[in-house]
Amino acid sequence: MAHHHHFRTIAQNDLGYVGICSSCGILNVAFQNSLFCLTLDQFKAFAEIMHDRLDMRPFCTTHGKELLLTTPMPNYFLLFTEDELDLFCELLTEVAPVLEAERILALGSMN
Numbered sequence: 001m002a003h004h005h006h007f008r009t010i011a012q013n014d015l016g017y018v019g020i021c022s023s024c025g026i027l028n029v030a031f032q033n034s035l036f037c038l039t040l041d042q043f044k045a046f047a048e049i050m051h052d053r054l055d056m057r058p059f060c061t062t063h064g065k066e067l068l069l070t071t072p073m074p075n076y077f078l079l080f081t082e083d084e085l086d087l088f089c090e091l092l093t094e095v096a097p098v099l100e101a102e103r104i105l106a107l108g109s110m111n
């Protein structure tokens with residue numbers, strides 16, 4: 001089942017990029033030093049979490065990283081500033097129409 005992913009960049013900014021594998025459709029969402037590997041459906045849910053700040057807790061320190069997102073690892077968390085999260089959401093918004101096109105193409109190739 002193992003295959004080598006061939007990622008094509010579909011959006012990028014100063015802090016990250018989104019790539020899609022041309023064989024399996026897996027998305028690589030890279031932002032700063034985090035990498036999220038998501039299916040199309042997972043991406044939709046993920047983008048919603050980020051846009052709506054779902055599951056994020058305020059984390060008040062003097063360092064400005066005020067939004068805390070839990071991860072499946074109990075002792076590992078992601079911290080964002082409001083500005084970082086805005087840039088991240090811009091990136092996610094930019095790829096939405098590309099992914100919609102991918103979905104339509106994928107549906108077409110099944111017929």
Ligand SMILES: [Zn+2]
Binds near residue numbers: 026
């Ligand atoms: Zn792949």
